[in-house]
Amino acid sequence: MRGPFRLPAGRLCILFSSPSFGKRTGTVFHSVSDSPPGLPARATRRRGPFSRRPGGLGFLVCWAGPVLMGVLANGFLPAAGTAQLQSVVEIRVSAVVDGPVWPWDPTTSDGLAAPAESLRxxxxxxxxxxxxxxxxSTTxxxxxxxxxxxLSPGSHRIRVTHIGYRDExxxxxxxxxxxxxxxxxLTPDPVALTGFQVDGVRARTSAGGIVLRPEDASATVRTVADLVETVPGVTVVRRGGPGxxxxxxxxxxxxDQVLVLVDGSPLNAGLTGEADLASLDLSDVDRVIVVTGAASARYGAGALAGVILVETGARRPxxxxxxxxxGAFGELTGSLAASHTLGRVERWRLSGRxxxxxxxxxxxxxxPDFRGGGEARRLNARSRAVRGHLALTRSGPSSQGRIRLHGEGLRRGSPGTVVQPSLxxxxxxxxxxxxxxWEAGTTAAGWRVSGGANSQEAHHSDPSPPFGPPYRSTTEIRDLNWRGELWRESGPLSIQAGLSGGIRRVRASSLDHGALERVRDVGLWIETSGELPGASFPVFPIPGLFRASAVVRGDVHDLVESVVVSPALGLEYLNGGARVGLRWTHGFSPPSLADLFFQEGVLVRPNPELRPERVRGEWSLEAGWAGSLGPLRPEIQGTLFQGDVDxxxxxxxxxxxxxxxxNYDVRRRGGSFTTGTRIPAAGLRVEGTLERTQxxxxxxVFSGQVVYRPEWQGSVTAGWQGERLDLRGTMRRQGxxxxxxxxELNALEPFTTLDLAASFPVPxxxxxGWEARADLGLRNALDVRASFLADYPLPGRWWTISVHLSRDP
Incomplete structure (x- = not known):
């Protein structure tokens, strides 16, 4: 057995070795117990010189009361006088302070003690x-x-982040x-965190969140829709070109089975339950967390298949x-943004865009041939949007708060389908x-409250439709949502609890007169999690760390007859760069108002007897490894899941x-496999993903694959980053x-697209104090003419050129 291995704390150990370890064969060690509880103890040499030589063989015997423990070691001992029998990286984190240091004092009204002397x-x-x-990860x-x-031996890239400071x-x-x-x-860069900023990180064990940052994306990734489709298991269904x-x-x-939250407020439409990600530009986005798999145990109704958490902010001080x-198709976009710090201590910041x-x-x-064949032109697809926001943020030593005003006006043509186009x-x-x-506390204990109020008005009209009489429909939606939670950590254990709810008022001319005008929902959840080092197992110590979590939530929803209980369990094992995780989750999604109460018309009829969609037990097995092989940094990630939808x-x-x-019962299962490698010295990276979803x-009545669900998908991404040039390329295959x-009659053929991007600074x-960057993007470089949906074609090759100017103080 080759090291590293773990020694019991406070025990006497003797190493019997061959001559290749040194002249003495009875080197005595004594393990000390100054490591934190549950972590491996260190071994210090008490007497006897030793050195590490290839081929050295030894037997380590430790006296632990009446039990003798022996470990066979082959060339594991370092040549120094102290043997650390585990790979450990210790990082000291400090911060640049522009003004006085404000220590935390819970006895004062605002939590601040008198300022200490000025420090840098x-x-x-x-x-x-x-x-x-x-x-x-750690804190x-x-x-x-x-x-x-x-950590496994070799080089590792470390990211250090903290509220109010720039990432390193x-x-x-x-x-x-x-x-x-x-x-x-770290240097100051105050960032306001919303009610869901920490949720994705905290829920990672039980909910499998994947964190995406816009600054890591290529120049062709400009909306949240572009960003999330890089995640295995996520497909973005587009109904046309840009806009x-x-x-x-x-x-x-x-x-409508994917819940999308923007700063904690749902983006899903009040009528259909679907979320339009094309309206979310990445300019204001700090990060996006994608939770794949049923997540109602944590986020409630609508999270049957997963959750997408969009967090805005991250402007500089x-x-x-x-x-x-x-760009092509007459695209023209412009934006202006600014932020300013108020106060000498940088506790207030005003930003806008x-x-x-x-x-x-x-x-x-x-x-398509089954639609008549030939060529046509997509007309009346013009889109125009005006967006803006204004945010005020307060950052303190142990609390932070934020208020954000936002608005958008969107004007789109409605071109109809291939069969019935509309001008x-x-x-x-x-x-x-x-x-x-508002959030207060520390990682050990604290609380957070958040909420939002939104108003939406939509008008759909066609004075000369290709089929039926002229129409004009109006929808007015007002919604109010809120959320509160508490957390506390004690050693390796932690507990969180929260209460969330919302009320939505919907008035739509497209709904029947008997439709509900007000929809309410309330949910209560509690989660407990803990960590256990494998070395603490009494009989068979195992290297690595185990994490376990359990969540249960109860929801009351106006569109569901009874209380819905959603449990979830998670178990995770970490050892160096290796990770294995197992999750069991529940999910539900109520029927939408359009499904229940859509106004009956020609060839259309609603169904008020619909049941909610449910996943009563989804299993997910995830495994991954990241390590070092010479100059290479290979990574492997695989996922298997099974979660039938009732x-x-x-x-x-x-x-x-x-x-x-x-309502149709559906059997759902599949998996994905991702592998790739980085060569940091050369700035190269390549990654490939293969997915199968049945x-x-x-x-x-029916059999086979559900319509417009590709069973096979795949992608290959490659990139090179130099000092002044960043090149990316992504090829995607839709089955x-x-x-x-x-x-299988009239099935759509598979197609492949290629996206290319380049970014470089402009002198x-x-x-x-100004900096400039240019981004060049080429979407669908192979000029493939295809469509994901039969009646909504996708454009061929199109390009964009962007210039960004920024100024720091």
């Missing part, structure tokens, strides 16, 4: 320290010290059996920014809202061709898709 650098507690490409203690244990990424080297020490100093609606699907789900984009985007959107496309259809939407959050709501015509929604009818339920005159 001070230890920073509560800093998140994570190993990139690995699930290992710094009161002295600013963070310790990462169990650097490399450390972990040596087998040694402690590596490093230090980092057209784009809804997410996770593991073969429908759009005092900055100005401007950007402009031109305005943006205007316009796309003509017309493009030629082929018509006069319109879809106009206006949205406005306010959201706020009562999936699907619209389908009857024998009279009258469309109506019904979504099969189980009833007697065949059925367009008719229960039949500007020195001394003025």
């Amino acid at each position: 650098v001070a230890p920073l507690p509560g800093v998140q320290v994570e190993v990139l490409g690995s699930p290992l 710094s203690g009161p002295d600013g010290r963070a310790v990462l244990r169990g 990424v650097f490399e450390v080297t972990a040596a087998n059996g040694l402690t590596s020490r490093s230090s980092v100093t 057209a609606p784009a809804t997410p699907s996770i593991r073969g789900s429908a759009g 005092s900055s100005a920014e401007a950007s402009a984009t031109v 305005v943006q205007q985007e316009e796309v003509r959107g017309d493009f030629p496309h082929p018509v 006069t259809g319109r879809r106009d939407e206006d949205r406005a809202g306010v959201s706020g959050s 009562g999936m709501i699907i619209w389908f015509p009857d024998h009279r061709f009258i469309w109506s929604p019904s 979504v099969l009818y189980t009833g007697p 065949p898709r059925r367009s008719v339920a229960g039949s 500007l005159p020195e001394g003025r």
Whole structure:
């Protein structure tokens, strides 16, 4: 057995070795117990010199009361006088302080003690320290010290983040059996965290969250829709080119089975339950957390297939920014942003942004053979959007709060389908809202409250439709949501509890007169989690760390008859760069108002008898490894899941061709495999993903894959980053898709797209404080003419050129 291995604390150990270990064969060690409880003890040499030589063989015997424990070791001992029998990286984190140091004092009214003397650098507690490409993470203690244990030998990239400071990424080297020490100093960059900022990190064990940051994406990734489709298991269903609606699907789900929260407020439409991610530009986004798999145990109704958490903010302390984009299809976008710190101690910050985007959107496309064949041109696809927000943030030593006002005006043409195109259809939407959050405490104990109020008005009209009489429908939605939670940690155990709710008022001319105008929901949840080092197992010590979690939530919803209870269990094992996780979760999604109360018309009928969609036990097995092989940094990640859906709501015509929604049971299973490698010295990275998702009818009426759910998908991404140039390329493959339920007739052919991107700095005159960057993007470089949905074609090749200007103080 080769080290590293663990010694029992406070025990006497003797190493019997061959001559290659040294002249003596009875080297005596004594383990000490100054490590934190539950972590491996260290071994110090009491007498007898030794050295590490290849081929050395030894037998280590430890006296533990009446029990003798023996470990066979082959060449594990370092040549120094102290043997550290585990790879440990210790990082000291400090912060640049522009003004006085404000120590925390809970006895004062505002939590601040009298300022200490002016300092430039001070230890920073509560800093998140994570190993990139690995699930290992920790936080710094009161002295600013963070310790990462169990790293595999070799180089690792470390990301250090903290509220109010700029992120830092650097490399450390972990040596087998040694402690590596490093230090980092953070500079101020206050960032306001909303009510869901920490949720994704805290729920990672039980909910499997994947964190995406816009700054890590390529130039072709400009909206949240572009960003989330890089996650295995996520498909974005687009109904046209740039500016057209784009809804997410996770593991073969429908759009209304994915809950999308922006700063804690739901983005899902009040009528259909779907979320349009194309309206979310990345300019204001700090990060996006994607939770794949049923997550109602943590987030309630609508999270049957997963959750997408969008967190805005991350403006710099005092900055100005401007950007402009031109592109194909008449695209023209411009934005201005600024933020300013108020007060000498930088506890208040005011930020804002305005943006205007316009796309003509017309493009030629082929018509499927079963729709008549030939060529056509997509017309009336123009889109124009004006967006803006204003935010005020307060950051203190142990608390932070934020209030944000936002608004959007969206004007879109409604081009119809391939079979029934419209030249006069319109879809106009206006949205406005306010959201706020306040958080206080530390990682050991604290509380958080958040909420939001939103208003939306939508007008859909067509004075000369291709089928039926002229129409004009109006929808007014007002919603109020709130959330509160508490957490407390005691050693390796933690507990969280929360209460959330909302009320939504909907008035729509497209709904029947008997439709509900007010929909309410309330949920209560509690989660407990803990960590246990494998070395603490009394009989068979195991290297690594175990994490376990349990969540249960109860929801009351106006569109569901009874209380819905959603439990979830999670177990995770970490050892160096290896990770294995097992999750068991529940999920539910109530029927939408459009499904229940859509106004009956020609060839359309609602179904007020619909049941909620449910996943009564989804199993997910995840395994991954990230390590070092010479100059390479390989990574492997695999996922298997099985989660049948009871009562999936699907619209389908009857024998009279009258469309109506019904509940269908669906068997759902699949998995994904991702592998890749980085070469940091050369700036190269390549990654490939293969996915399979079976979504099969189980009833007697239909069989086979559900319509528009590709069974196979895949992608390959490659990139090179130099000092002044960043090149990216992504190739995606979409498998065949059925367009008719229960039949392979008129199935859509698979297609492949290639996206290319380049970014580089633009030189500007020195001394003025401005920086410039240019982004070049080429979407669908192979000019493939295809469509994910039969009646909504996608454009061919299109390009964008963007220039970004920014100024720091």
